[in-house]
Amino acid sequence: MKQLITLNVNNETIEVYTAIHKTLLEVLREDLQLTGTKHGCELGECGACTVLVDGEPVLSCLALPIELEGQAILTVEGLAVDGELHPLQQAFADNGAAQCGYCTPGILLTAKALLDHHPHPSRDEIRQALAGNLCRCTGYAKILDAIEAVRVP
Secondary structure: OEEEEEEEEOOEEEEEEEEOOOOHHHHHHHHOOOOOOOOOOOOOOOOOOEEEEOOEEEEOOOOOHHHOOOOEEEOHHHOOEOOEOOHHHHHHHHHOOOOOOOOHHHHHHHHHHHHHHOOOOOHHHHHHHOOOOOOOOOOOHHHHHHHHHHOOO
16 A cells, blocks of 8 residues: 655655555665665664654664654755765765775764764763664774764864
């Protein structure tokens, strides 16, 4: 069964006619062509599909878009504004924090939520916030360095 739903994605109101059983991850990638959000485990264990909903990290593989009407959804595509990288994106580039990049969108959004709520996190608080985001390529050191570079002094 399909239904017309209205979503607020990256500060844009979007109407999409989609199957009601589709996850937010599927709607973002398949219906809206926002492929920055990654398919990972599809079990809510890896964090690759993390987006922000009303500023809070949400695993899009476990969320139903029909339940998110009226809430602000931010994907990695919405981080850059007018062609300018978000400070987190720039810090990741400057610090070599992304290797294959598959986990990077989810980590960026999780880090954004942390810094929005807690602009002065310790390295341990950053580690704790990222505990649900798995990266198979790095030792996390450069990721932590990048997030530390952005935090407000």
